[in-house]
Amino acid sequence: MAIKKRNLYRGFISSLIIGWRIETNWASPINVLFVKTIRPISSAIILSIMYSVASRGSNLKDLLWVIVGISTWGLVQSQVELMYWAITSEREWLRNIKNIILSPTPFFIYLSARASSGVPFAIFSFLTITIVSNILLNLNITLDSILFLEFTLSLVIGLVILFFLGLLTAGITLNVPRTPIGVGEAIVGLLYLISGSIIRPEILPSYIQNFSTSLPLLHWIELVRFSIHPVFRDNPYNWGSLISTSIIFSICCFLSYVFLFKLSRKHGKIDQTTMY
């Protein structure tokens, strides 16, 4: 039976609203804003203090390279986390997953809406860390130094990549009911180390480098760096790598999600609870 467009839209909006409520933990908006501001500012201050205490001299490019990597990864973490966390919370605590899957709205629409509810916070966090680090560490990021078109495109493309990555982790989480919390975080944590956010790919073993280069995350973070500061613009940006890897990665992630979803249905793991 064809799903009507109205169902998709309505399903998306409902999921978005519930995602927002869960994300804000039913707290008042002022509390939410306060919490969402404190955390990235603390992260930025930690980095700044680490730098001021530990550094024996570091050039601007290296410092900026790491800071942009860290702030961008906050975006990755929050977006991907929202997807697999949606499954964990619906299955383990809210016990609502059966009803959601039985509804006519496709499950991935629900997941994408849940992830979308966190986008404003994720972008806010990314900007806060970057701006505060810029001030504290004198990174010389100014409005003139930013290429806004590239920056905006980087955010858009990044969110698309993260959506598909989130779907993949959600699919894996559906099949591992006994360790729901760790799997997604472990995947994100491992990618953190190999996607060129804080560790330069050149120092990694060659097989990891090759794997890392085939993922769009590395190219995406490079685009963010490219758009933010001229110090990264020695060479023109390679759009081809980003677009090709993004398309292949997205297709693979989506197909994997479909397969993993079917697998979890086959083994009856969709609504299985752990009840620690």
Place this chain on the structure above:
Amino acid sequence: MYAIEAKNVVREFKKRNSPYKLALDDVNIEVERGTFYGLLGPNGAGKSTLIKIFTTLLLPTSGSVSVLGHDVFKEENEIRWKISLVTGGEMSGYGLLSVYEQLTMFAMFNGLTKNEAKHKINELLEIVDLDKSRDVKLNELSTGMRQKMNLVRGLMTDPEILFLDEPTLGLDVEIALDVRRYLKEWIKDGNGERTILLTTHYMQEADDMCEKISIIDDGKILHTGTSNELKDKAEFSVRYICKFLDNIPFTDLEKFERVEINKDTVSIELDSDENSEFIFNSLKNLTGIVSVNRYEPTLEDTFLNLTGKKLNESL
């Protein structure tokens, strides 16, 4: 001394962003020791709120409550030594522990030694036919098995009062009957020292099991009495339902107090059994009678008379 005594109990709930709710409104209850007492009412009547007050989980807003002579405000620790609570649809527990381990943990919280717990748990598991599932993990139990385990948890400390909050909720008919049968035996074996307070919205359950029942709705106790006393509170004392082949040939229906006609069926309610003879005499001369059934009032009818609405039982 009463097992439970509640006087003028009021419980209000006032929370920001939520409407004000008066859950209990001037409730008075006296439960004698050794009785199987029932609280019958629909969902949202205040039964669970009252049981939470008795089991020291909630304090009344005003009024006084004593359980086995101990005040719930000041002597909650004394009460907790002597009571046990089993709720329906209970999914508490740690999924990775086995039935035996889970029960042992709670036994220890109730002051039993490991040996005492072992003896009691094994005995009770056998009685409820759960001994073969002793080492099964909680997250592998069915709802019925889980509820049996909860019942064992409630009984293993041999409480003086056992509070049961909808204990057969969600159970299939056979297991529900097992549970009810066991509870009746348990209280009988207590020789007057064991008391059960049961809350339920299943009329049949209250009727079968309880020696005394209080009907509660909207936080108020409407009436208290034995099952028969409560049934006398129904609007009628006998009801006849007559079914005919097609048209209803009955005449002089205006002679009766309450008549309801539905296509080929007529329901006649009488205030007294004396008029039954008139009905039988009338029926003798009629043709096309399919069936005639006689009903005495149920607790549902009493509830309907007292509140104007049905109990909404599902069994």
Place this chain on the structure above:
Amino acid sequence: MNRYNYKFALRTIYGRAYPRIWGVLREPSWVLFEILLPVLSIVAFIYVLRSFNADPAFEAYAVIGGSMMAIWFNVVFAMALQLRWEKDGGNLEFYISSPTKLSWILLGMMVGGSISTTSYTVAIFSISSLLFDTQFLWSNWYQALIIFISCVVALYAIGMCLASVFLKYGREFEYYLEMANEPVQLLSGSFFPIFSVNILFGAIASLVPLTLGIDGLRQVLVVSEYPTLISWEIETIIMFFYALIALRFSKYTLNYMEKSARETGTLTLKWQ
């Protein structure tokens, strides 16, 4: 005869510690993530330090700090939020209506939690130091053990106090606790020596027992000279007093919060 004697207390503690310990052993994959994720975090910070061209001693600081942060997360999520989770899971009402003391049940959680957390922390520490070949003064192992135990006990005692706050205030307070993760990382000096920032900052940060624990461990284990204000002996004594005060205080907070929760009706309200 006083029914609330030490035997009853021990039975309760044992009863509640049991699922904490055996639950973990029955789910070994859980252990993997409790160790793997903090290790990844340490690896990330060490590479950040390398990009800052930091002294190699900082890697040792990061290994110690990152390992100890695992205790903080365990205290927060497995201890402070435990009563809230028990309420949502339906266990709390049975704990409360049983004759034992809630503080003993929490002690049981503390005992069980600290055993599992200690093993994770040791594993995280071992793996991280092997990965980066960091050098430590292993001859000071007994001093390190004393500091570590004091820190764990102090943190868990604070967790017990927080548990009662959550019992009363519920969901909204959880939000603030999650918010505290980064500030605690900052104040505890997980990845840098706290007293090299600023003496006053370090003094204020010492209000968090984790800061003292990390600082003490660095003093005794790290090879190079470590900038600090207070000796590890004094830090251990301070943590010991933290633990005593918090444990004592938790008894009153628990009683108060339970009474208050019974009055407002939040004791059994789920998802509040």
